Amino acid sequence: MLAHYLRLGMRSLRRNPILTMLMVLTIGIGVASSMTTYAVFRAVSANPLPEKSSQLFAPQIDIWGPQSRAQGADMPDALTYTDAMALLRDKKARRQTAIYPVNLTLVPQSERTEPFAVNGYAAYADFFSMFKVPFLYGGAWDMSQDDMHSSVVVISSQLNQQLFQGADSVGRTIRLDDHDYEIVGVVDDWNPRPRFYDVNNSNGFTDPPDIFLPFTRAIDLQMNTNGNTNCYGSAGRKPGFDGFIHSDCAWVSYWAELPDTKSEAAYRDYLTNYAADQNRAGRFHWQPYITLRNLAEWLDFEKVVPPETRISLWLSLGFLLVCLINTIGLMLAKFMRRAGEIGVRRALGASRKEIWAQFLAEAAMVGVGGGVVGVAFTGLGALGVGLVFEPDIARLARVNVSLIGLTLVCALLSTLAAAFYPTWRASRVQPAWQLKSN
């Protein structure tokens, strides 16, 4: 019976090719615009580390006092060097790391190649196990090397490709800013998007970092941060790198791994006590205030999803709604035009259910057509997102199997939803009326 209905539907659709095309195009365009903006939204709002996101936390401490927050500003989204070091010394979390971005010059061994810039992070050994960094060769440095301020480095697979043609380079040395570092590990392709551990410094969607080196070593060498530095007021800042790291300027990112809610609560207490201790020591003069956000909350707090992405998603959903209302109108017109035919079918014994099946089958065909057109337009849209979004974000919007599937399903379901009212009207057609008027 379904095959018969599909045949009937096809014939009916062919009878008004323009009306049919209009419906298919409307659905296709509406679905495609939503799917394109959704693809971008999905990419930027993705959870970069779903299996651990509820266990990773970024703390904030009120270092400047309520006065600084009263002006509509929030607490700095990084810690001062002093506080980060104090938290690291106490080691109250299962794992913890301080992080800051660095920008260095790599001087190749061969005289022929020119030096080039590399980006990366100064971090602690725990960084790699906390964030589940996969290794191609070797591994992370160990904690004793943090303590010894060792000159070791973990490099990206891309840099390994560039310098060593992809060979196992563990044990070899590279020269960064006039200092030699021994390679202890090569990271496999790893670039979580958004780069949650650095969203306080970057948009979170940039190229993967080239190197990681021990935080302690970077401080010894007085490496400047390549990220943001936030200072408040002018008090207590002495010149020089030493003066800078002991100032109340916030520039060190900090992450703690807390496996369960109990340890989270304990860590919260610990932070509050730490702030209270600073009060007693005379460094702070206000009520202790701290926050501890997990990874997902942190991404939210840092507004990683650009407002443009959200607005465009909402507006294209509104757009889809208009397209659907349009389709309802067109279908209503199309179905009611066949009131006579419905009357005859009903008079010959077709039940309302059968009318439903017949017209929904016809609508489903429109939906499938709309889906196919939608996939084509979504493909076009994905090519065109570069015009609309920043390159870093636009390149994340890819058409893959799940997006195509979603487009088809969305087109079919929304068309069936749109067909609901016209079909209901069709099923209510009174056979007697129709027969009489003829």
Next chain:
Amino acid sequence: MQIQPILTALRRHKAGTLLIALQIALTLAIVCNALFIIHQRLSHLSEPSGVDEANVFVVTSMWGEQYSKQEEVAKIQQDLATLRQLPGVQDVAAGNSYPLSTSGWDNFVTMTPEQVKPTTDASVYAGDEHFVRTLGLKLIAGRDFRADEVANLGNRENIIPPVVIVSKALADKLFPKGDALGKAFYSMSSTPTTIIGIVETLHRQDVDTWSAPYAGESLIWPARLVRSMSTRYLVRAKPGQLDAAMREAPKALYAENRMRMIDPKDGILSFAQVRERAFERDRGMAILMGIICVVLLAITGAGIVGLTSFWVGQRRRQIGVRRALGATHRDILHYFLTENLLISLGGIAIGVLLTFGLNLWLVTRFELKVMPLAYVLGGVVILLLLGQSAVFAPALRASRVPPVEATRPV
């Protein structure tokens, strides 16, 4: 034209009428808000920077070696001299940043050192005695820096220069009476800094929404940053020689000292590229909203054509009867045009409410501004015209229905 019979007829097509009205309402709401967003973004796009944009480009050079402060100062001077010798170059300055660079340095500004709540927030430029001239900034009061005022600021040196050049916007914010020249203020320091010059326009480095209250408020400190990471050279080409100068500059710099890195992607940017990068998001948003508007209007128009055509087909017999009873072509045409006008007006009434609702939501969620009434009026006119032109073809067809149609069975 009688409106009563049209209303009576519409009452028999409640669903269709309601659908068109709803579609018009939603279209109005989305189009008005999208147009408003487009306008806001485009006005952002054309914000003046104060820079002679046609002739300025920026070179960012990273050192390939480590230098002491003295060595680096010498290297920078050498680079400046090299760039100045190029035939296409008019002037060169060393600076930490440039307007619209999207990242940089900003400081709170206070009138006294003890003041806790800052008076404002200024974008901070560090530039030498060539900075103002190279960028082509217009000095409207006071004087430019002298060479002996320019300090070399090494890594983490916190020296607040005693003199400063400010933008007019900053001068007016700090000294609303217009007597800023010669006055002093404090910028996150315990020592004052005195205004010796005022430039007409100098855009901030960032283009973010947070800094909108401080638009155009910038200050220039007479300083050369010697911070061993990278150095910025702002170069002004002679008129018409920008392209040649941009080609020559990296060659000359590499020839002079190979131990440097100029990023192939953004190491050299003309100011046109700087502007394009800074407003990428705004342009993208405007394009997207534009596409949505056009397609939405097209779909709504097509929907009206489709539904009206159906109604015309359905009413051929009635039209025939009216024609037989003496109605002219014009009467029929007017009937459908008026019918559409009534539906559109109904839709617009709901649409205006939706428009303001949507705007209010965008204001609270996305910090957009409140929409001026002109947009709604514009949107209303657009939709009325769209409705009338969409209905015209089917209405014309209706008017051509011959009176003999009245005698035919359906």
